[in-house]
Structure formats: C-alpha cells, structure tokens
Amino acid sequence: MPTLPQSHLPYVDKYFIRSRRILEREGLNPRVTMQVFFRNGPGVLAGVAEAAELFRAASPLLEHGGQVWALPEGSSFAPLEPVMHIEGPIQDFIELETLYLGILTSRTSLANGIAPPDLTAVAAKARSIRALLPTKNLLYFGARHWHWSMEEAICQTVIAAGFDACATDAGARAAGLAAGVGTIPHALVLVFAHHVGPQQATREATLAFDRHIEPECSRIALVDTFNHEITDSLATAEALPGALWGVRLDTAGELTGQGGAADAGQPFVGGKGVTVSGTAAVRKALDAAGFGHVNIVLSSGFGNLAKVAAFAAAEGRHGRLFESLGIGGLFEAWCATADIVRVEGRALAKTGRAFRENPRLRRIL
Structure with a gap:
C-alpha cells in the first residue's frame, strides 16, 4: 500500500x-482536542507513524502550535482507551479525519489478525442489504474503515452491487458517479456549540450549511449530537421550512435516542444506538408538527444484516420510517473512532463521549 496519496482531498469524506x-x-x-479510540481490544496499535506522516504532509497544524500525542507504534491498548489526542485549530485538520482513521484502522486490524477486505464478500453483503431494502437510498460511508488505497476498489464494488452513492470523490468517480456525498458531521455541530451554545448548535450549523453550500446539495441536519434527536429535528425543520430534506440519526452506542424505548425486548427495536423505536419517535414527532415531508437518514451499525432486516420489518408494521441508510461496516475491521472532546481547553463533546486522560500517550508531533 502506498502511504500517502498525491492529494488527500479526493479520499476525504465529503x-x-x-x-x-x-x-x-x-x-x-477554535482550538480543539480530538480523541481517538477503538471499541475493540485488547490489542496492538499500528499506523501511528503513517498517521504522523499525514499530519506533517497535509496540514499546517505544527506551524500553528498544534500537537499530536499517541501511544507508541506497537503498543498494547484496551477497548475505549485513548490511543491518540490531536490538538490545534480545527480548520487545520478537520479534512484529515477520514485518512488518519483509515490508516489506524487498517494497520491496527492487520496487526491483530484481521484480513484485508474481501471484495467478493463485500459485494455479497451489499447485495443482501439491497435485497432487504429495494427502494431505499443506500450510501457507502466506510472510507474511514480501511486504508485510503482501497477506497476506489471498494466503492466500485458496492455501487456495482446496488448502492447509490459514496462519501468520497475518489470512490464515487471510480464507480462512475459524479462526486461524493455528505452533509454535516458531529465536528461541525460541536464547533457551533462552542460558538452559540449546545441548545442552538444543531440548528445554527444547519443554517450555516444552507448559507454556504451549493443549493443542489440536499439539506440534511445531523440531530443526535446532544441526544436531543426529536428536539433538534423539530428545531431545524422550523428553521428551514420547506428547505430541509431530512434529518440524520447517528445516536451513539452508549445512549438511548430521545423518545426511544430503553428496552423493547427485541434486538434493534429498543436499547442504545439507532433503534426502531427511536426512529419511530422522531418520525411521529415530525409528522405531528406538520413536517411529514422531512425525511430520515439513518447511520451507525447498518453493516449488520440483522439490524437492516429489523428496520425493514419495522416499516411493514409502522409504515414509512426512513428514506436512506449510511453504511460503513461491509467488512470486518477494528475501527478507530474520533471525537472532539474539548474546545478552547473546555470540555465539550458529543453526549456519551468525554475527554479521558491517558498518561501513556507520548507526543509524536
């Protein structure tokens, strides 16, 4: 695998x-702290040196007083233990997240006995998801789940198997599409939370998106950052009457979505993360408020065929719940996750995540 592309931008989530x-x-x-961890483990960390090379080559982070701290290459780590802290102005490295997570994920997966993605198996899973959801919009959101050098091949595979879009320009173009797709990440909402406060952040981030992004791009608000999925869905729909295409639910696996059942006795219906009951609660609230035209996009965990099947069956019982799925987990990997956990030195994070000290981290940049 080549270590770095000629330009990182085609491989960045849009x-x-x-x-x-x-x-x-x-x-x-603002100056932020980004925290990187794995849910998998215990294991051995790899890819640190390559990630450092990416920061040196593609970011002015060091010129602006930024720092990167990490466990040394080859270190053992535990599940949820911070393996890296990145500190600096957010504009200096927001575009690098896809690549450094893909580097850490792929190298660490290989170091712990996980094989590279099998494209035949990826195609089979993609076709199975399409068969379960023949009318839904399927988006491949897995660029961060493996090394950038496989992005084009994976995207060609999933589009040929029935998916509709990819999140990177490189993947989309390789698959014969015009460009990558994607709207708002948690990082953008958290910067607005520092600027206007958490209560207004989702709405204001969406309004800013509407001000600055080309009108042909659908307006889709990310509404789970502070676990106010219903409240923030209604607030953004009210702020963009007639213009909001949809809301995206990506509720963290540590949390029960607002309005969802804590335990419905059936897998994926209740409990934590993106669930049928949580989705149905948002759909009901939007419909009741006169926003039946606002669609729902779901992401997080939909590489699991049982979860996809549960949502497909739920639409048979409840009627329309969602229009699109963002799907990343089409192959096995130990996936690195990154979250903003501090802004200008003060604690500010997605609900369910927080800054964690790790005295084992060493400065690498």
Missing part, C-alpha cells in the same frame, strides 16, 4: 470538505 468551507466562511477556527 462532509469534512464542506465543513471546512463553512468554518472558513463563518470565521470559526
């Missing part, structure tokens, strides 16, 4: 590129 543009135009560039 919503990070759009977020950088929004931050520049809004004049927002």
Whole structure:
C-alpha cells in the first residue's frame, strides 16, 4: 500500500470538505482536542507513524502550535482507551479525519489478525442489504474503515452491487458517479456549540450549511449530537421550512435516542444506538408538527444484516420510517473512532463521549 496519496482531498469524506468551507466562511477556527479510540481490544496499535506522516504532509497544524500525542507504534491498548489526542485549530485538520482513521484502522486490524477486505464478500453483503431494502437510498460511508488505497476498489464494488452513492470523490468517480456525498458531521455541530451554545448548535450549523453550500446539495441536519434527536429535528425543520430534506440519526452506542424505548425486548427495536423505536419517535414527532415531508437518514451499525432486516420489518408494521441508510461496516475491521472532546481547553463533546486522560500517550508531533 502506498502511504500517502498525491492529494488527500479526493479520499476525504465529503462532509469534512464542506465543513471546512463553512468554518472558513463563518470565521470559526477554535482550538480543539480530538480523541481517538477503538471499541475493540485488547490489542496492538499500528499506523501511528503513517498517521504522523499525514499530519506533517497535509496540514499546517505544527506551524500553528498544534500537537499530536499517541501511544507508541506497537503498543498494547484496551477497548475505549485513548490511543491518540490531536490538538490545534480545527480548520487545520478537520479534512484529515477520514485518512488518519483509515490508516489506524487498517494497520491496527492487520496487526491483530484481521484480513484485508474481501471484495467478493463485500459485494455479497451489499447485495443482501439491497435485497432487504429495494427502494431505499443506500450510501457507502466506510472510507474511514480501511486504508485510503482501497477506497476506489471498494466503492466500485458496492455501487456495482446496488448502492447509490459514496462519501468520497475518489470512490464515487471510480464507480462512475459524479462526486461524493455528505452533509454535516458531529465536528461541525460541536464547533457551533462552542460558538452559540449546545441548545442552538444543531440548528445554527444547519443554517450555516444552507448559507454556504451549493443549493443542489440536499439539506440534511445531523440531530443526535446532544441526544436531543426529536428536539433538534423539530428545531431545524422550523428553521428551514420547506428547505430541509431530512434529518440524520447517528445516536451513539452508549445512549438511548430521545423518545426511544430503553428496552423493547427485541434486538434493534429498543436499547442504545439507532433503534426502531427511536426512529419511530422522531418520525411521529415530525409528522405531528406538520413536517411529514422531512425525511430520515439513518447511520451507525447498518453493516449488520440483522439490524437492516429489523428496520425493514419495522416499516411493514409502522409504515414509512426512513428514506436512506449510511453504511460503513461491509467488512470486518477494528475501527478507530474520533471525537472532539474539548474546545478552547473546555470540555465539550458529543453526549456519551468525554475527554479521558491517558498518561501513556507520548507526543509524536
């Protein structure tokens, strides 16, 4: 695998590129701390040196007083233990998240005995998801789940198997599509939370997206950052009457979505993360408020065929619940996750995540 592409931008999830543009135009560039961890483990960490090379080559982070701290290459780590902290102005590295997570994920997966993605198996899973959901919009959101050098091959595979879009320009173009797709990540909402407060952040981030992003791009609000899925769905629908295409639910696996059942006695119906009951609660609230035209996009965990089947069956019982799925987990991997956990030195994070000290981290940049 080559270590770095000639340009990182084609391999970046589109919503990070759009977020950088929004931050520049809004004049927002706070210093943040990004925390990286794995849910898998215990295991051995790999890819640290390659990730450091990416920061050196593609970011002015060091010139602006930024720092990167990590466990040394080859270190053991435990599930949820921070393996990296990145500190600096958000505009300096928001576009790098897809690549450094893909580097850490792929190298660490290989170091712990996970095989590279099998494209035949990826195609089979993609076709199975399409068969379960023949009329839904299926988006491949898995660029961060493996090394950038496989992105084009994986995207060609999933589009040929029936998916509709990919999140990176490189993957989309390789698959014969015009460009990658994507709207708002948690990082953008958290910067707005620092700027206007958590209660207004989802609405204001969506309004900023509407101000600065080309009108042909659908307006889709990310509404789970502070676990106010219903409240923030209604607030953004009210702020963009007639213009909001949809809301995205990506509720963290540590939380029960607002309005969802804590335990419905059936897998994926209740409990934590994105569930049928949580989705149905948002759908009901939007419909009751006169926003039946606002669609729902779901992401998180939909590489699991049993979860996809549960949602397909739920639509048979409840009627229309969602229009699109963002899906990343089409192959086995130990996936690195990144979250903003501090802004300008103060605690500020997605609900369910928080800054965690790790005295084993060493400065690498």
